[in-house]
Amino acid sequence: MVRDNYSYLSHLECPKCERIYHSTEVQQVCFCGSPLLARYDLENLSKDWNPASLKDREKNLWRYHELLPVQQPQHIVCLGEGMTPLLRMPSLGMDMSIPKLYMKDESLMPSGSYKARGAAVGISKAKELGIQRFVIPSNGNAGATWSLYAARGGLNSSVVMPAQAPPITRDECIAAGAELLLIKGIISDAGRIVADKVKREGIYDTSALKEPYRIEGKKTMGFEIIEQMNFEVPDVILYPTGTGTGLIGIHKALQELQEIDWISGPLPRLVAVQSEGCAPIVKAWENQQTESMFWEQSSTEAFGIHVPKTIGDFLVLDAIYQTGGVAISVTEDEILKEQERVTRMEGSFLCPEGAAAFAAARVLRSNGWIEEEEKVVVLNTGSGLKYPRIPSNEEMLLNPEKVLTSYTIKEQAPSIIKG
Numbered sequence: 001m002v003r004d005n006y007s008y009l010s011h012l013e014c015p016k017c018e019r020i021y022h023s024t025e026v027q028q029v030c031f032c033g034s035p036l037l038a039r040y041d042l043e044n045l046s047k048d049w050n051p052a053s054l055k056d057r058e059k060n061l062w063r064y065h066e067l068l069p070v071q072q073p074q075h076i077v078c079l080g081e082g083m084t085p086l087l088r089m090p091s092l093g094m095d096m097s098i099p100k101l102y103m104k105d106e107s108l109m110p111s112g113s114y115k116a117r118g119a120a121v122g123i124s125k126a127k128e129l130g131i132q133r134f135v136i137p138s139n140g141n142a143g144a145t146w147s148l149y150a151a152r153g154g155l156n157s158s159v160v161m162p163a164q165a166p167p168i169t170r171d172e173c174i175a176a177g178a179e180l181l182l183i184k185g186i187i188s189d190a191g192r193i194v195a196d197k198v199k200r201e202g203i204y205d206t207s208a209l210k211e212p213y214r215i216e217g218k219k220t221m222g223f224e225i226i227e228q229m230n231f232e233v234p235d236v237i238l239y240p241t242g243t244g245t246g247l248i249g250i251h252k253a254l255q256e257l258q259e260i261d262w263i264s265g266p267l268p269r270l271v272a273v274q275s276e277g278c279a280p281i282v283k284a285w286e287n288q289q290t291e292s293m294f295w296e297q298s299s300t301e302a303f304g305i306h307v308p309k310t311i312g313d314f315l316v317l318d319a320i321y322q323t324g325g326v327a328i329s330v331t332e333d334e335i336l337k338e339q340e341r342v343t344r345m346e347g348s349f350l351c352p353e354g355a356a357a358f359a360a361a362r363v364l365r366s367n368g369w370i371e372e373e374e375k376v377v378v379l380n381t382g383s384g385l386k387y388p389r390i391p392s393n394e395e396m397l398l399n400p401e402k403v404l405t406s407y408t409i410k411e412q413a414p415s416i417i418k419g
């Protein structure tokens with residue numbers, strides 16, 4: 001094992017069959033088909049590192065470089081990602097009867113979503129490993145963000161994206177110089193095209209959980225929540241779940257912090273939130289299964305969580321079972337109403353995925369699963385600005401009674417000041 005003190009990365013491991021892989025070589029998934037997870041020398045790290053050392057570090061996610069996979073800082077591709085605000089939500093919290101309600105607000109990230117975390121770390125590590133070109137299937141945000149980071153890092157990107165994805169994310173890909181393939185279909189169809197392209201062209205596959213490092217970037221959401229709460233652990237964390245990489249990452253971060261003794265006591269109960277139109281993890285959890293089934297005829301306006309099946313499903317379900325969490329789905333109507341409520345009450349124009357997670361907190365509080373005194377963190381994974389046409393707006397524009405067709409300004413005679 002070669003290691004310097006910048007990163008304590010030691011190897012990659014399959015969480016299913018426990019096979020070990022070198023992290024100094026390019027890896028994708030395990031022979032058994034499972035995602036691979038990065039492992040660190042936590043024993044030595046716990047002796048060498050302590051929370052006080054974070055005090056003077058830059059306010060971005062690279063402040064946790066010991067627990068990130070990039071071994072040499074010159075390979076880092078950074079757009080200032082990380083250390084997003086953890087905001088108290090007093091009005092919404094009162095409305096939901098959760099006084100200690102917080103929002104981890106990822107809308108302030110480069111390109112407006114938490115995807116910047118995975119892209120920054122994934123692309124930096126790809127650069128370190130000498131990769132020049134990659135392909136990614138995306139529901140919009142990931143493709144946009146990976147294209148932008150690729151531009152900054154000097155890599156070539158190809159993105160395969162459903163044509164219905166938010167148009168602005170296409171513009172970002174094109175502006176960044178990516179090869180963009182728009183397809184008729186959903187993310188699973190995009191995934192099939194990516195697999196074919198990888199086979200034919202031999203390029204690096206950066207599909208979620210098919211390379212080991214995107215999750216390492218996403219886990220920094222977990223580090224930041226804990227640091228921003230002064231190393232106290234919240235009771236519940238809710239996460240809008242598509243591939244589940246974010247939730248698995250947060251769970252991994254919490255376990256690593258536990259192992260190096262930075263936190264103690266029970267971990268937060270992790271909640272995977274999905275839409276009723278696409279809820280494979282919820283169905284599996286309700287049946288107490290360890291893997292999910294492909295969700296047929298899926299649909300939701302919350303594009304980021306439109307994922308009918310993920311190869312990391314067993315890890316998402318494990319995170320929920322191990323922490324005593326739940327998986328819950330909300331309706332499209334609940335998502336839109338919550339998006340409006342959060343915006344009106346707290347001034348944050350959040351994305352529908354984030355709104356789904358707030359809607360789930362509301363349901364879980366009203367059925368008593370969340371107790372009034374508990375500290376609850378909801379992940380808003382992106383900005384509503386990336387989804388410019390929310391249906392209630394359209395309804396207003398299409399309703400002639402609500403549209404002003406003419407407006408007459410009454411002229412007032414100017415008052416004359418006598419000299």
Ligand SMILES: Cc1ncc(COP(=O)(O)O)c(C=O)c1O
Pocket residue numbers: 113115139140141142208240241242243244245246247303304305351353354381382
């Ligand atoms: C805004 C937003 N929220 C949530 C998700 C789902 O995250 P994950 O795939 O990590 O479960 C996505 C994924 O595209 C997204 O773009």
